[in-house]
Amino acid sequence: MKKQLQIFAGFLLAILLIFGLLWVIFPKAENRFADKKPSVLTEKTVKYAALGDSLTEGVGDATAQGGFVPLFSKELENTYNISVSSENFGKAGDTSTQIYNRMMKQQKIKDGLKSANIITITVGGNDVMKVIRDNVSHLSTMTAKDFSKPEVAYQKRIKKLLDTIRESNPKAEIYVLGIYNPFYINFPEITVMQDVINNWNDATDSVVSKEKNVYFVPINDLLYKGTSGQQAVESDSNSDSVQNNLLYTGDHFHPNNTGYQIMANAVFAAYKEVNH
Numbered sequence: 001m002k003k004q005l006q007i008f009a010g011f012l013l014a015i016l017l018i019f020g021l022l023w024v025i026f027p028k029a030e031n032r033f034a035d036k037k038p039s040v041l042t043e044k045t046v047k048y049a050a051l052g053d054s055l056t057e058g059v060g061d062a063t064a065q066g067g068f069v070p071l072f073s074k075e076l077e078n079t080y081n082i083s084v085s086s087e088n089f090g091k092a093g094d095t096s097t098q099i100y101n102r103m104m105k106q107q108k109i110k111d112g113l114k115s116a117n118i119i120t121i122t123v124g125g126n127d128v129m130k131v132i133r134d135n136v137s138h139l140s141t142m143t144a145k146d147f148s149k150p151e152v153a154y155q156k157r158i159k160k161l162l163d164t165i166r167e168s169n170p171k172a173e174i175y176v177l178g179i180y181n182p183f184y185i186n187f188p189e190i191t192v193m194q195d196v197i198n199n200w201n202d203a204t205d206s207v208v209s210k211e212k213n214v215y216f217v218p219i220n221d222l223l224y225k226g227t228s229g230q231q232a233v234e235s236d237s238n239s240d241s242v243q244n245n246l247l248y249t250g251d252h253f254h255p256n257n258t259g260y261q262i263m264a265n266a267v268f269a270a271y272k273e274v275n276h
Contacts, residue, residue, distance in 0.1 A: 048073055048086040049112040052099060052122030055177070055263070056090025060247070060254030066090070067255070071264035072120070076271070087112040095126045096157040103164070114168040120267060123161070124179040124200060127154050132187060140189040147196045151203050158207045162214060173274060174214040175267055178204060180223040182247055182254075194224075217270045222262050223247075223255060 050056045050069045058067030066088045073084040089109045091102065099121075103109045113119060131150045135142055158176075165174065178201040183193040190196075197220055208216040223246050246259040255263060 045083045045085055046076065046118060047112075047116045048076075048084055048118045048120075049089065049116035049172075050086065050120045050122075051089045051103065051109070051113065052120070052177075053090060053094045053126055054092035054254060055122035055125070056088060056120070057092050058088075058090065058260065059092050060256055061260055062257055067260040068263040068267065069120070071261055072267050075264060075268040079268075087116075089113075090122070093126060094123075095130055096123050096154060096161065098126075099123055100157065100161050100164070103161075110168065113165055113172075116169060116172050118271070119165065119169070119172050119174045121161070121174065121176045123158065123176070124154065124204060128179065128183075128196065128200060132183070132190070139187060142190050142192065144192050144195050144199060147199065151200060154200070155203050155207050158204060159211075162207070162211050166211070172213070173271070174211075175217050175270055176204060176208050176214065177263065177267065178216065178218045178220055180220040182223075182244065215270055215274060217266050219263055219266050222266055223259055 048069075050066075055067060056069060058065065058069065061067045067090075069086055069088050069090075073086045076082060076084050089103075089106075089112060091098075094102065103113070127150065128147070131147050132139070132142075135146055162174065162176075165172075179197060181194055181197040183190060183197075187193065201216075201218060201220060205216040205218075208214050223244075246262065247254065247256060
């Protein structure tokens with residue numbers, strides 16, 4: 001009898017030890033899901049605010065509907081069966097400074113950003129253009145170093161922009177799109193432009209990566225190199241010029257409808273990765 005009690009006690013102790021080990025190993029599982037950031041898709045209507053320059057306004061979009069903004073909204077609606085209410089605060093020609101000043105002065109923009117679940121920002125292309133204009137007298141001799149100092153100042157402005165948005169809206173997912181290189185067509189004498197664009201995007205990404213719930217969306221390779229293994233850059237058969245079939249033929253600078261669809265796809269892919 002005593003031996004049976006000892007066996008039973010040993011069996012009971014083994015069970016307790018097993019449960020104890022399981023409790024130590026797996027206690028965090030429930031907390032990990034509980035602490036997970038709630039998806040904006042729990043809302044029946046998602047509010048989306050798009051802030052930025054001509055890429056947000058949609059210059060080059062033949063439908064005049066706002067470039068990638070309505071395309072991204074439609075992707076969300078079709079994929080997740082939700083309603084997306086979007087506001088477009090894009091203005092062609094704006095630098096990062098002008099975007100910030102416009103945001104601070106216009107209450108409609110402040111309100112839209114404050115209530116948004118999702119925010120996209122296109123910024124930087126006009127800052128690069130400003131550096132080019134400031135050095136127009138010696139374009140052919142420009143080097144990547146000519147962009148280094150303006151790039152550092154630009155980083156500070158981007159951080160200020162993001163921090164200001166965060167003060168009014170601590171929860172929204174913010175997607176900052178990179179810039180792309182159409183400059184090789186309009187400024188072929190500046191041979192370092194691809195390096196400049198890469199450095200500029202890296203500078204933006206370095207700021208974005210330090211911010212909570214803010215994500216960098218690169219688009220340069222998609223628009224500069226094309227998609228599906230095809231080069232976007234083609235030679236014009238009637239001239240010696242180089243053209244990009246993803247750019248608007250009216251200025252060879254802004255995306256065309258296909259280019260904007262590619263941008264929308266990139267933002268949507270980033271969104272899915274964040275909310276998988």
